Amino acid sequence: MPELPEVETIARQLRGLVTGRVIGAFRSHWGRLTEPVPPRHFARRLVDRRIEGVRRRGKLVLFDLDGGDVLVVSLRMTGQLLFREAEAPPDLRVRGVIAFTDRSEVRFVDTRKFGRMAIVDGREIGADGTARSAAGARAHGPLHATSGIEPLSRAFTTRWLGDFLHRRGRSAIKVLLLDPRGIAGIGNIYDCEALWRARIHPTRLAGSLTTAEAARLHEAIGWVLRKGIRLGGASRRDYLDARGRAGRMQREFQVYAQADRPCPRCGRAIVRSVQGGRATFHCPRCQTVRVP
Ligand SMILES: [Zn+2]
Missing domain, CATH: 3.20.190.10 (MutM-like, N-terminal)
Structure with a gap:
């Protein structure tokens, strides 16, 4: 998608x-x-x-x-x-x-x-x-369907994200990031990649994130989306750009669709699970359920 x-x-x-x-x-x-x-x-x-x-x-x-x-x-x-x-x-x-x-x-x-x-x-x-x-x-x-904030806009600040996580504190962070009424444009790939980069476990409740974690997540969302754009998007099955060419982001996945491969940061095997009906990929060492 x-x-x-x-x-x-x-x-x-x-x-x-x-x-x-x-x-x-x-x-x-x-x-x-x-x-x-x-x-x-x-x-x-x-x-x-x-x-x-x-x-x-x-x-x-x-x-x-x-x-x-x-x-x-x-x-x-x-x-x-x-x-x-x-x-x-x-x-x-x-x-x-x-x-x-x-x-x-x-x-x-x-x-x-x-x-x-x-x-x-x-x-x-x-x-x-x-x-x-x-x-x-x-x-x-x-x-x-997409009335949420644009995550690459100036309005999307660390402070905005912190308030949003607080407001929607009972939601699992992974599921919350996929809701286009909150933040627009994030799907499963960039969700998994951003949470790995920010070292946040996908089932953590949004309200449990520390200020430091929220700041890391803010940076990670922008970073993975910009990288995706720079590489012309990710082609797994159907995506082609307007010139009919595949993107290159799929070669740079750190966790998405990388089950059982070593985490690029710590070497532990990436785990695939299902959350909210969607496949989720995370590193069990870098992304712990425990609140720091
Ligand atoms: Zn790891």
Whole structure:
């Protein structure tokens, strides 16, 4: 599942590739892609619009259109946005195509078909990407799903994180970090990697973290996300960037999917467990359950 670094990689590439291009046509090959809006109506709102920019919010890709509308793409489990020339060989499992007037296009490829597109009024999205009004957020499901703070923004300070951990003190830290209503964009990979870097056991209650641990966690979240972006994201199964290339972050995993391999810090075997229905990886020596 693409997380913040993967979606950021795609958004940055598309910004360079499609900004200034004009949409000539929109085709849907999967009826639920634009639901509840019929593809025909969806297309009518996109055609002749110029792309003014592309950005990321949480795990969403936002295309800013002239006239003020924003095309919101939720990649969910397996979505890809591939920039192609129209003449390029066909891709498998294309659910939608944004075709530009210059014969280039963005193909939305999605094996599992959970990905969705929506068009929202730009005024409902703040400059920082937050959904402005509760009403707007309700009306547009994908936006509502990521109303949390951006962990690479200036607003995400050690102090903010400390207050948040205190407020949600009864939650297991691993599960809390995955909740997009708190912090946006963190999925299982970067969650496991950040907790290992901060030396915090995934089942610890958020409220039990010391000030020093909260500070380490703050540093670790930023560090792993920036590293993921620098390496173009992590490709395990489906993720490809907008140019159809795999990322390199998977080569740098310290604990994620590394069960039984030695911890890079202490040599103890990494343990895989299941927490909140998700696979979790941690080092039993570096990340102890005991509160320091
Ligand atoms: Zn260790």
